[in-house]
Amino acid sequence: NFLTCGSKVIGARYYNLENFEVENPSPADLDGHGTHTSSTAAGIAVKDASLYGIAQGTARGGVPSARIAMYKVCWGSGCSDMDLLAAFDDAISDGVDIISVSIGGASRSFFQDPIAIGSFHSMKKGILTSCSAGNNGPYPGSVENVAPWIMTIAATSIDRQFTTAVKLGNGMKATGISINTFSPKKETYPLIDGARASNSSGDHYGNISACDYGTLSMDKVKGKLVYCLGSNGQDYTIKELHGAGVITSLDAPTDTAYPTVIPGTSVQLKDGYRIDVYINSTRNPRAVIYKTRTTYMSAPSVASFSSRGPQLINLNILKPDIAAPGLGILAAYSKLATVTGDPNDSRYSPFNIISGTSMSCPHAAAAAAYVKTFHPDWSPAAIKSALMTTATTIKIKDVDAELGSGSGQINPLKAVHPGLVYDIPMSSYIRFLCKEGYNSTTISLLIGGKKKYRCSNFQPAQGTDGLNYPSMHAQLKSAESNISAVFYRTLTNVGYGNNSVYKATVTSPKDLSIKIVPNSLKFKRPHQKQSFKVFVEGGSMQNGTRILSALLEWSDSKHIVRSPIIIYNSSQ
Structure with a gap:
């Protein structure tokens, strides 16, 4: 099931472990989706690319010098859990640097979700997984691929x-x-x-x-x-x-x-x-x-189809994490598929224009790969944090605010030098899972291997969300509930200079009182860690308000490290 392809696509595997009847049991891309997404991530520059003259220009992927390994797990009948897990295992074994998964489905408990399990295993090996947020927008609560070790990508427009x-x-x-x-x-x-x-x-x-x-x-x-x-x-x-x-x-x-x-x-x-x-x-x-x-057209705005938060699994983690272009994307296309996918369509093109969070996912994966070329020793959480805290705030906002776009639009150039990152070791994820109610059995199933993980062996996770996440989010279960949340955070200095001082600035609506303790952090050396707390207080949200949105910024005059703070009233 393995094919050596060339200098760009260095290999391709296909999976059909449940022996479905499939049309062409091979890694060949019969519908164009895999070609489109992989070329978005790492395609070389091609001049005069277009779809029959539409959107003509030079097309190239986010990291055109990168190589691609492809793992085909989906067929006309769908994508099986067994095949997804096998593909993750092979990708990890093959030594890939970044995994891009433009696949989704209804949210499930992490130990039942093959993408959550596979991406956890990749995280353990230092590999960040980028996933599409889903195409069920603009409905609230529709976001998919919500595990906190995944980088979940919303789709935005281009100009x-x-x-x-x-x-x-x-x-x-x-x-x-x-x-x-x-x-x-x-x-x-x-x-x-x-x-x-x-x-x-x-x-x-x-x-x-x-x-x-x-x-x-x-x-x-x-x-x-x-x-x-x-x-x-x-x-x-x-x-x-x-x-x-x-x-x-x-x-x-x-x-x-x-x-x-x-x-x-x-x-x-x-x-x-x-x-x-x-x-x-x-x-x-x-x-x-x-x-x-x-x-x-003015841009960026969140695409109407892009799935929105709040998520339904771990309620106090904001998803999607970040946004990237996913509306009207021109990229390479398989010569085995017609432009529309209709077998009666006579048009075949080396490029096609497609929309979806499947398209935004490889944009973000490419941005992560770009950051990793400068910082090969950074953890998946550090790379993800760098992209989130340097993201550009979405100016064309809809009623969903950050529930549609997360931390904002990717800005790869700034992400290379974020100044500070929110890092998350595996032990912190285990503490988070314990706080979320997962027991030793389910945690061991998720992590895999022979070692048993017991929550009693770990310090309890602190704060409203229990994780050192780059964004901050709390859901209220009742409109009568007063707002009261506390977030424990630790920042790691990844700047080049010593003796840098970061000061906190908060922008918030009048309905929220936000206090940062301490509101100044001094870093004397690289890789030094400093901790702080964020206290969020407010009255009840009985006036019909659904979302309150604030922003925390840490700045040393050279870097700005941004974190959205979102309070969501789930009873509205």
Whole structure:
């Protein structure tokens, strides 16, 4: 099950230990996902990269000098726990430096979660694991891969979006969101809506205006553009009916552009209403859909699909940890997969544009690898801390604040010189697990090996969260509860100078009282540790407030070490 590939991909393995029936039992990437994510992490620079001319430019991975070892554990039937654990074991044995896992699932207890178990084993060997936060946003509590030794990555936008314009026969123009690689072959096409294209037999179930499958007549759709109200993803249905293209409209604005199998775009509902009025106003409605263009947009913001906290397993650890680009990412793609994944799609491209936390995960993994090249002796927790405490605060915030973005957007250049880090040895994770209620049996199952770990042999973990984490978070179970939390923290000096003095600054809303003790830390030598406490007090959150967000900054005038402080009212 091992394949030697070349100087960039130095090896690839596949796993099917449960003997599922699979289409091609090999490491070959049949759907493009693995190629896209691995090239994002470590692809070499390629000039004039694009998807049929869209997003043209030089594409390169985060660490183009790095080499890639690939471990294929997912098939059409899913990803088995056994295969995931086997892949982790092999990756650790192979001596990899960073592991990137763009895989997720519903949160489970750590000793039942193969990614939590595998990443714990990798952490023991000095290997940081980067994982996607999940694509179930914007719903609260949807974040995945929440073990504190994992670096959990949210997805953010970059400063470009993919817009696809529509022009009607009366001259009206509207701009939608999609990835449409097709240029029009005619000046205009006949235009019809779902209601007028309905299957006259009435032998159907579904919403006709939304163009639900089985509701439309091929005779009425063939050769025409079809407008579908309040729906998305109907390009497959319209293609099957030999339509020329599709215009859809959604109730809420969308930030995610998807490739369409025929010319298509998704417009806002107000523009969809104008299109519908035009169709009703003339006997011969016509329109044209233009090829997608790349346009500028303000960034970064958290992608709508990116899963949000608070997490559901260890309630006082903030997840996701950090954010990275995951919206509309151009990267390499497998030649064995079509652009859309539809076997009837005739388009094959060496590059594709995909969105997801699967895309943000390798961005962060690359940033971690970059930091590790400067500090090969740093622990996984130190690397993760450096990325979190130097992250750029998300300026375009939504109602979820740090529950969507964690500590902010990765800034690899600053992470190389963080000044101070929050380090976490394995013994601290064991103390944390004991505080969380795991017993000796489950802890031993998680850690593996013959040694038995007993909570009675460790000092109890202190504070609200019980871990030296770079962020600080507390969940209130009742709106009537007063806010009262204390966080015990230790910082390690990784700066080059001696005799540095860091002073604490807190930015907080009026509803929170935050005290840092002591509020000044002096480091006389490298690797010296200094401890402090953070006391957070406040009244109850009965006024409907769900999130209170504050920020702690330690600064010596050369470095700024940032930690978000988040109080979440889970009863709202």
